Amino acid sequence: MPEGDTIFRAAHTLNRALAGRLVTRFESVFPALTRVADDDPIVGRTVRSVRSQGKHLLMALSGGLTLRTHMRMNGSWHIYRPGEKWQRPVRDMRVLVGTDDFVAVGFNVPVAEFLTDRELARHRQLRALGPDLLDAAFDPDAARTRVRAHGRDAIGDALLNQRAVAGIGNVFKSEILFVAGIDPFRRVDAMTDEDLARVIDVAQNLLQGNVLSREQTLSSAIGRRTTRSLDPNEKLWVYARGGKPCRRCGTLIESRKTGIDARLTYWCPRCQS
Numbered sequence: 001m002p003e004g005d006t007i008f009r010a011a012h013t014l015n016r017a018l019a020g021r022l023v024t025r026f027e028s029v030f031p032a033l034t035r036v037a038d039d040d041p042i043v044g045r046t047v048r049s050v051r052s053q054g055k056h057l058l059m060a061l062s063g064g065l066t067l068r069t070h071m072r073m074n075g076s077w078h079i080y081r082p083g084e085k086w087q088r089p090v091r092d093m094r095v096l097v098g099t100d101d102f103v104a105v106g107f108n109v110p111v112a113e114f115l116t117d118r119e120l121a122r123h124r125q126l127r128a129l130g131p132d133l134l135d136a137a138f139d140p141d142a143a144r145t146r147v148r149a150h151g152r153d154a155i156g157d158a159l160l161n162q163r164a165v166a167g168i169g170n171v172f173k174s175e176i177l178f179v180a181g182i183d184p185f186r187r188v189d190a191m192t193d194e195d196l197a198r199v200i201d202v203a204q205n206l207l208q209g210n211v212l213s214r215e216q217t218l219s220s221a222i223g224r225r226t227t228r229s230l231d232p233n234e235k236l237w238v239y240a241r242g243g244k245p246c247r248r249c250g251t252l253i254e255s256r257k258t259g260i261d262a263r264l265t266y267w268c269p270r271c272q273s
């Protein structure tokens with residue numbers, strides 16, 4: 001699943017390519033989108049900005065319309081020069097926004113809709129998001145309070161809850177808790193404020209560090225790293241390393257399926273006891 005840093009970088013790259021440019025081409029396989037475009041053309045509008053909010057990508061167009069997309073598990077945005085060969089099959093295209101210089105293609109994007117300014121301001125999912133770890137105005141105390149509100153949940157689950165704090169996906173969940181030295185199955189209400197503050201501090205550092213280090217990359221896990229190692233084989237501490245020795249203490253990394261969609265959690269039973 002794409003994480004907040006991936007969406008943030010995608011928005012940043014799309015913004016650089018498209019902001020201020022006239023839309024010369026718009027296509028989608030979603031009837032709800034093409035219906036809006038038929039009534040009120042997208043071609044001829046200017047892209048005002050592209051930004052992320054949690055894992056939502058928001059492309060604001062002139063005339064008070066915003067294209068909201070959400071990547072869920074498999075969606076991704078690519079950017080190409082006109083005529084350049086796509087890296088994904090045409091059948092995976094869900095939405096396309098083109099200018100004279102670039103073509104932005106949303107592949108397998110499962111959620112896409114146009115929102116008026118009013119709808120954007122009232123959007124339930126966007127309003128429900130917790131503080132965004134990649135927002136310049138991120139407030140760690142507010143995030144801690146919101147995570148605290150999920151006291152009966154395991155901290156690993158609470159970190160994935162976008163209403164508590166926005167931007168963490170499954171890779172970062174495991175990595176953050178390793179770096180913070182916290183057992184992912186520990187209940188939030190069994191944690192001290194200091195522990196919780198440390199987790200949030202680590203989360204902010206890891207996500208922001210990944211945005212700063214490779215803002216060009218649009219694909220998901222490629223290049224993400226949480227260790228300081230320059231060896232490309234040593235980028236992550238625990239994620240996807242079940243049964244391998246912990247990079248810190250040598251204990252074998254454990255993994256377990258959790259949650260409704262059975263995502264894997266990875267941890268070191270010694271470093272995170």
Ligand SMILES: [Zn+2]
Nearest residue numbers: 246249268271
């Ligand atoms: Zn360890």
